[in-house]
Amino acid sequence: MSTTPQSPAPTGMYTPGDSSAWSQRYADAVMNTFGAPQRVLVRGEGARVWDDEGRQYTDLLAGIAVNCLGHAHPAVVDAVTGQLSTLGHVSNLFTTPAQVELAETLIALVYPGLSAAESRVFLANSGTEANETAFKIARRHGGADRPRVLALENSFHGRTMGALALTHKAAYREPFEPLPGGGEFVPADADTLRAAMGEDVAALIVEPIQGEAGVRPLPEGLLATAREITREAGALLIVDEVQTGMGRCGAWMAHHLLAPGIIPDVVTLAKGLGGGVPIGAVVATGQAAHLLGPGQHGTTFGGNPVCAAAALAVIRTLRDEHLPERAAALGRRWSEQLAALPGVSEVRGSGLLLGVALEEAVGHAAEVRDELMDRGFIVNAPRPDTLRLAPPLILSDADADAFSQVLGEVLTSRTTREARA
Structure with missing residues (x-):
């Protein structure tokens, strides 16, 4: 398939299922200051975003602590x-x-x-x-x-x-x-x-x-x-x-x-x-x-x-909506939950700015980040041994619990693989 665009699609008109090579167009048009984009995101609502293939993610990074009310909040x-x-x-x-x-x-x-x-x-x-x-x-x-x-x-x-x-x-x-x-x-x-x-x-x-x-x-x-x-x-x-x-x-x-x-x-x-x-x-x-x-x-x-x-x-x-207080309460609960997972050595931070420190046996945090994205969660890895969570302050308990479960599964699987290697 040709990667040369005939004409740019209007902003916001991208439809899930389109197969245009957005990443290649990005590489051809945008200065390489950020490296290759991890996904092409086209829509967001609340704590959810969707990519160009229609896949849904829970956004636990919020544009690096930016989207405090999530995506497309009616007030904004x-x-x-x-x-x-x-x-x-x-x-x-x-x-x-x-x-x-x-x-x-x-x-x-x-x-x-x-x-x-x-x-x-x-x-x-x-x-x-x-x-x-x-x-x-x-x-x-x-x-x-x-x-x-x-x-x-x-x-x-x-x-x-x-x-x-x-x-x-x-x-x-x-x-x-x-x-x-x-x-x-x-x-x-x-x-x-x-x-x-x-x-x-x-x-x-x-x-x-x-x-x-x-x-x-x-x-x-x-x-x-x-x-x-x-x-x-x-x-x-x-x-x-x-x-x-x-x-x-x-x-x-x-x-x-x-x-x-x-x-x-x-x-x-x-x-x-x-x-x-x-x-x-x-x-x-x-x-x-x-x-x-x-x-x-x-x-x-x-x-x-x-x-x-x-x-x-x-x-x-x-x-x-008392969201600072909400961040404090959910952060305390989530920190305790995350710290109890196998493969987690420490949880640092306060409220809904958390660093999940990983044990050496888990491997590089960026690899964990990629596996989590494949499972539908967006986080980032500011250090080789740390995942950063900075979700919207509207994040639900259910979303936090779902992430903890998946992170536990990913870390357990990785620890087992590393032990066998």
């Missing part, structure tokens, strides 16, 4: 449709009610109980852009006297040049060096952090749970220590909640759960904030909220009223 669909039919884009030479209301709402979510008067929001398009903005805030805070910005080992803050300078994995950074200067990596250890901190440090950026590292929460007490030592040194504390925020970990922000009472200077958000619509945000308080002035930062699409309306719909739905 209605918000986007209604806003786009009214006013789609205006640039940041103007504002819109949706932009203003979202900023006000985010301040209240990130800094509950704190006076909103000293807090401000910058709306961006993604997590890496939010972290770029935070990096620029750190630079404005530090100036020439504070050139150092600390990040933790095993961190991931994005792939654009500034965020990449704060991302630990050498394979991501080295092809693009020299990167913006001043970034340093420190082990997630209180004593080492204290030793690294000084009056020449502009900021420390941390993830409450390191997702790309295999869903690893920071050691107990480290966030509180980070707040203490940054305050003493006059440095900013930046908390990257891009993956962990918006109810995913069982609270609106993971740092609310893991270090109650601390007040970061800057918090970055994205992923679940838009429920599938691209949006990021930087929420800052105190001096950090006022460091960027007119002309010092900008974005064409950030704060777009369509994306802002989607984010407001997501927040309302999370609140009205």
